[in-house]
Amino acid sequence: MNLPPEDRMAELRQLFFESANELVQKLNDEAMRLEKSPDDPETARSLRRTVHTLKGDAAACGFRELSELAHEFEDVLTLDNPATTALVPEIALRAADVFAALLEAYRKGSKLPGIQPLRTEIARLAHGSSSDTEKKPRKKSAAKAVRWSEYEQLAIRQAAATGRRVHHVVVDVDPQCGMPIAGRQMIQLALTDLGELLALYPVEGSPEPVTRIEAALASEKPAEQIRAKCSIPTIALNVRVTPLRTQSLSAVAPSSAIDPSKNEATAAAPADIAIDAPAKAAPVAGEAPAVPAGPDNLLRVDAERIDSVLNLVGEMILAKSMLQQALLEFGQRFPKDALRGKFADAMAFQSRVLNDLQHSVMKIRMVPVEQLFRRFPRIVRDVSLRCGKEVELVVRGGQTDLDKSILDAIAEPLTHLVRNAIGHGIEPADERIRAGKRARGTLRLGAYHQGNQVVIEVSDDGRGIDAAKVRQRAVAQGLLQAEQASELSESDTLELILQPGFSTAEEVTELSGRGVGLDVVQSVLGRLKGTIQIETLPGRGTTFRLRLPLTLAIIRALMFRVEQRLYALPLNVVAEIARTVEEDIHQVEHYDVLQLRNDVLPLLRLGSTPPRGPETARCKVFVLVISSGERKFGLVVDGLEGEDELVIKALDDQSITTDLVSGASILGDGRVVLILNMIALTERFTRGRADANGPRMTGLLSSLPPAASRAANEMLRARGLAGGHA
C-alpha cells in the first residue's frame, strides 16, 4: 500500500463508516433476536462482540465519543447480570440509534448528538449488578481521598510514634485561580514553614489538574494557625485542617508500617471488579457452532473507484461507437478493400469483450437488496409498536442484485412506503378481527428481476385504498376539479396519492404522514428512471410496485428527433412504435389522440403542434407508445434515430433547469443526445389530462431552454468528446 498517508486515512475512514454502519445494523438485528429469545447465550455474546468490534474500530479511527460509549456498553454487557438482562435488547436498540447518529455526525462533521440519555440508560443497566453498586461509592471515595504512599504512611507513623502531631490539610483551590500550579507551590511553601511536610498531593509535575491540595503535615502549630496560613486569597477557597490519626491508616496498612497486605491491595484498587469478568465473558470452548462468517476473500472497494472504472468503460463504449462510425464511412469509401473485413472482425471482437467488461463492472456495483431490507425489521418493529398494531414482516428476494447507488437512493422512499403501509394500510387489530382477518397484519417486502429491471414490492394485507375517497380528498385539497376527478381512471386516481401534499389518512400521524405525502417516492423514482405502480383491493390490501433499472450508468435507449434535436428514452418504457401522419391525429377535448387498432391512445407532443392545413396533413410522424405503470400514452416525435447503449453523463442542476431531461450522452459521431425523464413526462401527461388549463400537452421540448442542450454540449466537449456539430 503505497498511498500517501492522508489518502490512506481517507480510505480507512470510508471503510470505517461502511463497516460501522454494518455493525450498527447487526446490533439492531441481534437486539431484536435477543428480544425474541432472551435466553440465547450465543445471541447475547454475539451482540457483545459487535459492540466490541465497533469500539475497537472507532478507537482506531480516533472517534473517541463513539468508542467510549461502546466501551461503556460493552463493559455493562460483560457483567452479564441476570437482573438486567431483560433491559438489554431495548437499550441495545437505543444504542444502535445513538451510534448511528454519532456516525452520521462524524461523517458530516456536524455537531455530535447528545449521548447523555444513553449513558444514563447504560448506567442503569449496570446498576442492578451487585458488583457495581459496591464499586460506585468506592470509586468515588478513591477519587476524593488521597491514598498516602507506603513511604508516606511510614513517615506519618514514625512522626506519630515520636509524639508529634500530624495534621491532614485539605485545600480546595479557588476555581477562579488563574495559576493553580503556582498556587500549589505557594501552599507548599506555607506548609513547609509550619513544620515537616510529610506528603503533598498532587505531587509536583503531576499532569492532573490542581483543584484540591492535600497534605500530611507534622507540626506543633495549632490547627487554626495552619488554616490561616494556608488561606491564601485567590488560591484557597476553603481550608480544612484535621488531626491525621494513625488509626485511620490502619485500614490501609495494618499493624506495621509497611504491610500492603493482600486484602488491602485488592480491596482498595478501583479496577479489581473486572478481573473475573472475562472468564465469564469468554465463550466456552467447544460451544455452539459458529455464526456463519462471511466469505473471507471479500474485497472492500470504494464505490467511487468502481464508478470511475465504469465511467471509463462508458468512454470505451463511446470510442467503440466512434470506431464503428469510422468503419462505416471507410466501408462506404472503399467498399472492396480487404482491410474493411479485418476491421469489422476486430471491431466485433472488441465490442464483445467490451460488452463483457461492461457487464462485469456493472456486476461489481451490484449488491443484494438484502442490504437494504435488513433495516426493515427494526423499522417495522418500531412503527408498529408506536401505532399499537401487530405486524409481521415477510421478506422475500433479498438476494436480488441491484446497483448500489439505486439501492441507496430508494432507501428513503421504501421506508416511507413501509411506514405508510403500517400507519395507514394495516388496520388496528379490532378492526381486522371485525373484517374477519387475522389480528396480526402482514407486510411483505419483496424483490425480483424482470427483464432489465428490478421490481421491488411493498404490500400489506390492510384495508386497501378507497379510490372514491382519494378523489374526494384530492378535490377537497384542491388538487383537481370534481368533474375531472370523476373522469379519472382507477390507476390514475391511485397515483394521486403520490402527489405532493396529498394525504389519505384521517389525521396525519406522526410516523407515516409527517405532513408530506408519498411524493418523495415519486420524485426519487423519477431521478432513477424508475416507475411506480399501485394495486389495491379494498379490504384486502395494497401493493406498491417499484420498477427500477438495474443500473443508472448505462441504458439501452431509443433515440429520436424532435425539431432537429436528438433525444432518447429508456428502451424498456417504449411498448411499441407506430407510424402515422398528422391528419390521423385527432383532437378530443383539449388533447390529441390516435386511433391505434381498437384503442384510443392519448398523445403528448414533444414538439409544437404544426398548424393544421393540407401541407402538413400528410406529414409523417412517429408515435412512441409508452407504457408506464398502468398507463399508456403516445409520444409524438419527428423521426427515429435507432437504438443504442448510452452512457449517461449526469448534468449538473445549474445547466438544466427542466426536470424533463435527466441526463445526456454522446454518440459515436459526436452528437449530443439528451435523455428524457420518464417520470416527469408521465407526470405532465397525467396533470395535463386532468386539467384543461393545466400544462400544455404539446411543445414540451420546444420550451426546453436551448441553454440545456448547449450546456450538455459544453460539458461533453470539455471532456474532449463532443464533435463540433451537435
Add this chain to the structure above:
Amino acid sequence: MRKFVRVLVVDDSALMRKLIPGMIGEDSSIDVVGTAVDGNFALKKIEDLAPDVVTLDLEMPGLNGIDTLKEIMRHWRVPVIVVSSHSTAGASITLKALALGAFDFVAKPQDVSARMPEIAAELIKKIHAAAQSKGVQPQFLPGDTKNRHPDKLHPVAPTHIIAMGVSTGGPNALQYVFSKLPAEFSGSILVVQHMPDGFTDLFARRLDDCCPIRVKEAQSGDLLVAGRALIAPGNRHMKVKRLPLGNVAILTDDGPVNGHRPSVDVLFHSVAAEFGSQAMAVLMTGMGEDGAFGMGEIQAAGGYTVAQSQETCVVFGMPKVAIERGFVMKVADLQDLPGILQERCAPDRERADRADIRRSTSAGSN
C-alpha cells in the same frame, strides 16, 4: 533474494483486516499472505498458506481467539502476535494468551491518524522478532498452579536490590522465575517489563496470585522490601531512591528512553546510582537493546549482572547486546535464574563469601 516474512492477519473487524495489513505492508520484507475473519478460517488458512507469523484478535465469532491459539500451538506452533483491546477484560485475556504460548502482543491500534507510524513500527518490529524466534518453549509456560503465600508481608529490609529488565516473552519467563522464589526471599525486586498501560496492573495481580513472593504494580513511594517484586506500570518510568526512612520506588513521566516507557535503562541507571554493589541486574528475553547500557552502569558500580541464555530466550535481543558489550557477568538458563537470585541474596556473610568466589570464576567463563 530476500526472504519475506509471511503474515496472516486474523481479525473479525473488517476495518482491522484492512488497517493491519496496510500498516505492516509498509515494510517491504513483510508479505501479508492472507486475512481471516475468525478462528476456523484462520486454522484453514494456516494450513493452506503456512504463514511465518499470525496476528490474532482474541474476540471473534465462531472459534474464539483463545481456542484458536490453543489449536495453533497444538498443531503448528506458528508464532502468534495477539492484537489486544484496551480494556481490563482485554488485558486479562491477553495475559491468558501469553500464558498459552502467544509470542507477544500489541495493543489494538488507536487513533491511527495521529500515531500510524509509531503503531506500525511496533507491530513490524514484533513480527520480525516473531519470525526469527524459535517460539515459546513449552516447558516455561506456566501451569495452572495457584501458589498461596502468607497474607502478611513483614517489612524486612532486603539484602539486595534486584533490577530486572524484560520484554517479549517476559510474562511467562517472569512467572517462571517468581513462582520458584520462596515467600521469604530476601531480595527486593524491581521489574521493567515492556508492556502498555492497562496491562501491568493485571499482570502484577496475576503473578501475585500464583507466586509465593508478593508482586505489585509499583506506585510512587512504594517501599523496597524483601520478598516483593514491584512492576513498573505501563507508560511510566520507574526509578529508585534512598530516603531517610526507607528505600522507595519513584515513578516519573519523563520521555521514552530507547523508545520505551518504562525503560530498563532508566531503572538500571537509577539502581546503579543508589545501590551500587548492593544491586543486581538481570536482563531477560526481549528484543532491542534497552537495558544493556544500564547493565554496564550496574556492573561498573560494583553490582552483579546476569543475562538470560540464548537457548531459553524467546527473543535473544536485549541480553545479547549486553553480553556483546561485556556488561554481563553471568549468562544463565531461565531455569537456573531462581537459584542464582537466591544465592546472591543469601544473608550477608555467606553471600559475600560466595560472591567473591563467583566474581573471580564466572566473569570470564561466559
